[in-house]
Amino acid sequence: MTAEVEARPAVVVRPAAPAAAGQTRGLLMALPPMVLIAFFIGFPVVLAFGFSLGFTGGLNRTVALIGQNVHTAHGIVPTLSAYAEMFTNARFLGDLVVTVVVTVVSTTVVILLAVGIGLYLKFSGGLIGKLLSALAVIPLFIPVVIASWAILGFYSANGFLRSVAANLGLGFPVWSYTLVTVVIGSVWTSLPFATLLVTSGLQAVPQAMIDAARDAGASFWRVVGSVVVPMAGVPIIIATTFTAIGILGSFTVPYFTGPNSPNMLGVDMSNYFSAFNQPQQAVVIAFIVFAIASGIAAVYVWANFRSAKESGAV
Amino acid sequence: MPRALSRGVVVLLAALLALFIIGPLLWLAMRAFAASWTYPDLLPDAWTFRWWSVVFSDRALGVAVQNSLFFAPITVLVSAVICLPAAYAFARFEFPGRRFFLIGVFAANSFPKMGLFVSLAALFYALNLMNTILGILVVHVLGTVVFMTWIPAAAFAAVPRSLEEAARDAGASKLRTFFSVTLPMALPGILVAAIMSFLSSFDEAQGTYLVGAPDYMTMPTQMYSLVLNYPTQVAAVFSILLAIPSVALLLAAHKHIVGGHLAEGFQIK
Structure with missing residues (x-):
């Protein structure tokens, strides 16, 4: 049980010897979960942030059409009125x-x-x-x-x-x-x-x-x-x-x-x-x-x- | 403080903790076998197995069990394929953006889940992922990335380079070294990551409900409607069934989880 936890020294990660090869390989191996996160968390979150600022075009069109009480920005000027609504x-x-x-x-x-x-x-x-x-x-x-x-x-x-x-x-x-x-x-x-x-x-x-x-x-x-x-x-x-x-x-x-x-x-x-x-x-x-x-x-x-x-x- | 007194205080506190942790579970478990129950009795009026047959003869509940047992292992597998190479890279290579990636995983994890699913809805409608198996899998795998990269990364990093050399x-x-030295030594950490991922998928309710209901109901999403639409005892039976895989995993891997692999993984290095 917990008593078995050893006092491990902090593991210090050092780059392997052929640095350049390791760099490319490391980057490639690390990419899949990053792409997954970027596409299914980063991208929708950015879209949603745009939506919260009143940008209702593009991929936000459907959700803006279905939803009620949507605040819309005029052109490229973001609007904070949705935030203002919540904070009042x-x-x-x-x-x-x-x-x-x-x-x-x-x-x-x-x-x-x-x-x-x-x-x-x-x-x-x-x-x-x-x-x-x-x-x-x-x-x-x-x-x-x-x-x-x-x-x-x-x-x-x-x-x-x-x-x-x-x-x-x-x-x-x-x-x-x-x-x-x-x-x-x-x-x-x-x-x-x-x-x-x-x-x-x-x-x-x-x-x-x-x-x-x-x-x-x-x-x-x-x-x-x-x-x-x-x-x-x-x-x-x-x-x-x-x-x-x-x-x-x-x-x-x-x-x-x-x-x-x-x-x-x-x-x-x-x-x-x-x-x-x-x-x-x-x-x-x-x-x-x-x-x-x-x-x-x-x-x-x-x-x-x-x-x-x-x-x-x- | 006299020794006997301080020991008594500790035992009392331990008993209170036990009541706090286990009490609600036992109280719920008893309902599964209760014919009826009169307040304020501490035990049911009579015992019965009737609610178990109700659950086992309900097709919708059976499908939910099947769905859960389908999604959880596939999620672990997909997550392992995507994340384990990255975990190795984090542990063994220095590459541009390494720290940014590690923090990115964390930042993604700290965005409120409900908000994420609400944001995902727009994308899922556009990609026709709503009410699809793939859509649910994406939601489940997203919840496992933090476990499947961080914990194995710490496990790989803890393998001494001297042994590999x-x-x-x-x-x-190189391949032989990896499979006969590095991987076996990192295996307990990977096992802990797999279990955490399995539980996270098995436990996922909000996103599955938003993306999958009513076509694909898993055990936790079914629990939402059970609590509202069935007698209390049926939900109690279902709770016990839902807890079985988790408790089995607990017994199997208790040593590794408590042994520090989980804790190791949550320090970015």
């Missing part, structure tokens, strides 16, 4: 706040749990450590649709917690279809990935460093705060950014377990596209979410470059 |  829409603004709050709260809980489990494994291990890490990985293997549905039932009016409370003669709130279950569901589904990343990062901290700090008289919490967590900083940042981006754009968990309104923007995107038949507004929401995700992604890229620099790869 | 010195051809 009280319901959208409420959902934007909800999305950010759910993301921040869930990500914080996930990372705290992951670091807690990772630290326990690092310092105590044993049966409980193995049990904790095994538990945290389980959600990875449960399809999100099922997870959302199971969580909805567990916290519902006739769910487990309410049943137990009723048997004890106590009251317990109904959490189904509230933002509480959205946070619970987000934490549940994001926990495995974060735990794997954080645990492996913590395991890689050399035991000698910890022993040295201990010998110098540092307390347990001092060792954790000044040695272990900073040394595993990059994996923790990577886990945080991936978790936050995943929750930010999530659809299934809020769709199944959340309230009708306010809810997260992933649900709004789907509603605007399918139920309201306003594809332009759906695309505008997607770009607003993407803008926030890009901010988080910048932190991820920065953390990676820092780690690459430290290991001497750059 | 030793094989070459001993007279092995």
Whole structure:
């Protein structure tokens, strides 16, 4: 189990000897997934960005004709009126706040749990450590649709917690279809990935460093705060950014377990596209979410470059 | 803190985590065997297998199972063919645009999925990919690229060059070296990537629904309509069926996944 993770040195990739031949071959081998991404993600996203700015010609013609409430640009001058419409829409603004709050709260809980489990494994291990890490990985293997549905039932009016409370003669709130279950569901589904990343990062901290700090008289919490967590900083940042981006754009968990309104923007995107038949507004929401995700992604890229620099790869 | 007390706190926290993670799953699983259930009892009034026969005799549900078992392996295969050479290139060659490509994979992954599918719709209409097997495959493969390039790339990079050079010195051809030294050593990482891709395809619901419904329903997309249109117990049975392949994979590859291959893959180098 996780205890078997070795403290691997960071792998430094060096170019092979015949550089020019390797360059062409490497480029050719790397192209297929890049072409796939460029054609089926990059290209449609650029098209959609044009659509969000009011360009309704070309490949956007069909979707602009079908859709309602489409803002159209005049000639080549883009229009921001679709964005303006959303940013003056009280319901959208409420959902934007909800999305950010759910993301921040869930990500914080996930990372705290992951670091807690990772630290326990690092310092105590044993049966409980193995049990904790095994538990945290389980959600990875449960399809999100099922997870959302199971969580909805567990916290519902006739769910487990309410049943137990009723048997004890106590009251317990109904959490189904509230933002509480959205946070619970987000934490549940994001926990495995974060735990794997954080645990492996913590395991890689050399035991000698910890022993040295201990010998110098540092307390347990001092060792954790000044040695272990900073040394595993990059994996923790990577886990945080991936978790936050995943929750930010999530659809299934809020769709199944959340309230009708306010809810997260992933649900709004789907509603605007399918139920309201306003594809332009759906695309505008997607770009607003993407803008926030890009901010988080910048932190991820920065953390990676820092780690690459430290290991001497750059 | 006294040792016994702190140990008690840890055990309590572990029990809470177990309740948090497993509780909802058990609560759901019991529904699959429940004839009826009176609140606030903690167990059903009576047990039955009736819901299982409902599921097994429903043709639409059977087709969904078949579709899921068709799309997931094909997705893994297609994704491996497209991405594994790239993973090797990322690990072993320095080429122009390498870092840009690596970040491109990440950027593509951070665009909200629902927004991507909404954007894809225009292109899919233009290319006649709506309601086609190829269209669904494209959606599924897109979701696997990040796993199939990053995790194997880290696995290839972790194979010591000295071993490859030793094989070459001993007279092995480049191809032979790759297949008898590099590939076997990178195999656990590739296996983890394949499993993550399988699960991602098996789990994909939003895009499949948008592109495939109602002609091609997979198990997760069928779950959406089940929850709304069938008794709770039927959806519970279906959930158990949907979880079986995943749990089997968990048991088979648990060691490799927890062993750091996944974590290794998510650091761009």
